Amino acid sequence: MATVPTKLCRSLFNLYPRFCHPAIVHSISSFHSVDETVKAAVEAKTYTQLPDILIAVGKTGRVPNPFSFLSTFSLKLRTQIVDEILQSFKCIRPRSRSHIAYDLLLFYTLQSPHPLPLSFAILQCCLRSGCVPAPQVKLLLSSAWLSCHGQSQSVSDSLMEMQEIGYCPDSVTCNYIISSLCAVDLLEEAVKVLKGMSGAGCPPDLESYSGLIAAMCTFRRTVDAVELVKQMVQKARLTPRQGTVMKLVATLLANREIWKAVEMIEFLERKGNPVGFESYELVVEGCLECCEYILAGKVVIAMTERGFIPYIRVRQKVVEGLVNVNELKLAHSVRERLVELGS
Helix, strand or coil: CCCCCHHHHHHHHCCCHHHCCHHHHHHCCCHHHHHHHHHHHHHCCCHHHHHHHHHHHHHCCCCCCCCHHHHHCCHHHHHHHHHHHHHHHCCCCCHHHHHHHHHHHHHHHHCCCCCCCHHHHHHHHHHHCCCCCCCHHHHHHHHHHHHHHCCCCCHHHHHHHHHHHCCCCCHHHHHHHHHHHHHCCCHHHHHHHHHHCHHHCCCCCHHHHHHHHHHHHHCCCHHHHHHHHHHHHHCCCCCCCHHHHHHHHHHHHHCCCHHHHHHHHHHHHHCCCCCCHHHHHHHHHHHHHCCCHHHHHHHHHHHHHCCCCCCHHHHHHHHHHHHHCCCHHHHHHHHHHHHHCCC
């Protein structure tokens, strides 16, 4: 596999100019010295020097990935070296000093012939340190994931391989994998990851579902999004965030699936997951746009039972619409409920 493109390295280094150490920058005057400096630090096992060396590389101009020399080692030795590097980074403060080193390690391993599970270990350490991988990592990770699963390997097996090199899969790492796959519209693969997490000992959490549901909504895949909400409520016993519910409701309304939006709210309430005012208000407005005045009236009554009062213009339109379709009894009920709440 090719090493990281020059432009990628150059743009990455430009992200971290404020951390550069003048002494180290001065000592590195060419690509050869950079490569040899990193290699020498690895051979001497002085791994804690790597963050400062790699940050300083940003001042030396255009260079390929300084970790490319690891390809000359066997997979076993390469894995051992990277593991030792990761362990040494745990004592470095501030943790942000290791950011560029993590990114370069990820760029190197994700483009190597055997990207998994070593890249998962690097990713986990990077995320646990509070660092966010460079945006390009998501694309590389998605490609590596597809390459791995082209060999029909199960998700749980892929994740459990981390244990063979001394690491345990966790939800934070899996959630990043899910977000990476969603970022390149590989939603089916993302769903597979979510379903395979439990088998790897790290059940999906709120973030796992929320990120995937948001991606489904972005592509207006409402059937899949609704199913995921039901799974997280019924199987995972998780309460959806109000923002997630609002996004799903808004997507259903955009698709003119007003009845499904109402059914979703009823489902959540029935399962003991309170729905916020904003979601109710969106549904009522959607009903009015579709001229579903009877449905709008029923949703308003449901709102009042939760103590919510629609905006004045909305409730006026609901009552007027009910009167126009000769639903006087329901219009009267709506007025009564609003009066009881002091509106």
